Amino acid sequence: MNLWLTMIAIGLATFAIRLSFIYLFGKVEMPDLVKKALRYVPPAVLSAIVFPELLLPGGHFDLSFGNGRLIAGVLAAAVAWRTKSVVLTIVTGMAVLYILMALGL
Amino acid sequence: MSAPRRELISGFKAELPLLIGVIPFGMIYGVLALAAGMPAGAAQAMSTIVFAGSSQFISTQLYGIAAPGLVIFITAVVVNLRHALYSASVAPYLKCLNSRWKWLLAYLLTDEAYAVAITHYQQTEDNLDCDRPDARHWFFLGAGLALWATWQLSTAVGIFLGAQVPASWSLDFTLALTFIAIIVPGLRDRPSLAAALVAGVTAVLFFALPYKLGLIIASLVGVSVGLWIEAKA
Numbered sequence: 001m002n003l004w005l006t007m008i009a010i011g012l013a014t015f016a017i018r019l020s021f022i023y024l025f026g027k028v029e030m031p032d033l034v035k036k037a038l039r040y041v042p043p044a045v046l047s048a049i050v051f052p053e054l055l056l057p058g059g060h061f062d063l064s065f066g067n068g069r070l071i072a073g074v075l076a077a078a079v080a081w082r083t084k085s086v087v088l089t090i091v092t093g094m095a096v097l098y099i100l101m102a103l104g105l
Numbered sequence: 106m107s108a109p110r111r112e113l114i115s116g117f118k119a120e121l122p123l124l125i126g127v128i129p130f131g132m133i134y135g136v137l138a139l140a141a142g143m144p145a146g147a148a149q150a151m152s153t154i155v156f157a158g159s160s161q162f163i164s165t166q167l168y169g170i171a172a173p174g175l176v177i178f179i180t181a182v183v184v185n186l187r188h189a190l191y192s193a194s195v196a197p198y199l200k201c202l203n204s205r206w207k208w209l210l211a212y213l214l215t216d217e218a219y220a221v222a223i224t225h226y227q228q229t230e231d232n233l234d235c236d237r238p239d240a241r242h243w244f245f246l247g248a249g250l251a252l253w254a255t256w257q258l259s260t261a262v263g264i265f266l267g268a269q270v271p272a273s274w275s276l277d278f279t280l281a282l283t284f285i286a287i288i289v290p291g292l293r294d295r296p297s298l299a300a301a302l303v304a305g306v307t308a309v310l311f312f313a314l315p316y317k318l319g320l321i322i323a324s325l326v327g328v329s330v331g332l333w334i335e336a337k338a
């Protein structure tokens with residue numbers, strides 16, 4: 001039961017977050033600090049998810065050429081920077097990871 | 106073809122390239138949810154009720170280590186907070202719509218639907234005049250529905266396949282790659298770059314904290330550093 005309650009609470013909160021500015025547009029002026037802070041939420045949150053995925057594969061810190069996910073992630077980031085293409089980024093990352101795995105890294 | 110219908114189909118088509126990252130991601134979510142001990146019905150329902158992949162992933166992991174509901178809730182909300190930015194960004198284009206449309210499009214406002222919809226709004230005529238209504242919200246709806254249907258289906262496939270998707274395929278890595286694709290192109294100013302780097306390093310340093318609390322700390326530190334660098338400049 002606790003699982004369902006948690007899930008519904010997350011669902012309602014997520015919907016409220018998504019509706020927030022759409023609903024309030026023209027009704028309430030948002031404080032400047034909130035608007036500014038929101039700009040940095042996506043890079044901060046998503047990096048906080050991605051960095052451990054790359055640097056701590058399997059939960060152990062690994063900053064070496066033996067870390068396939070780190071190499072694949074860095075190359076994928078370079079492709080994302082150059083092309084802005086989601087497809088190319090994912091394809092590059094997975095291809096590099098599979099090649100490194102096939103090479104036994 | 107009528108304008109709404111044309112927009113709906115264009116939106117649907119524009120969303121298709123993004124689905125190649127979403128399909129494995131949804132499947133892995135389904136697989137992981139079951140592996141974490143979640144009942145199949147609840148795992149599928151979460152894709153409809155929450156409909157936000159990254160927070161579903163993390164909620165599943167936290168559920169698997171028996172984290173308290175409140176911790177799962179707070180973490181999921183922090184992860185989904187970035188949708189407020191998307192909400193603010195599309196708000197001017199939706200101001201003329203009735204509440205039903207606003208609620209519906211808010212429900213469909215994911216990373217991937219937002220990315221496609223905002224590009225369409227910005228690249229087409231700059232019309233924000235309520236006396237001259239246009240049909241571009243149908244494009245948004247088309248993109249949102251394409252993603253929604255794909256997410257539900259890929260979740261179901263993941264639940265159905267369960268343990269038959271071997272961990273050695275590393276499909277969970279598509280999550281990190283999708284996020285890289287979303288954030289990296291936007292890191293062209295110093296405050297954003299600093300926010301991303303500092304949050305990432307902080308997340309690694311605090312990784313050992315229980316219940317992924319390091320994620321929340323890292324997010325707060327990253328946002329603060331972004332604001333600080335911006336204020337200094």
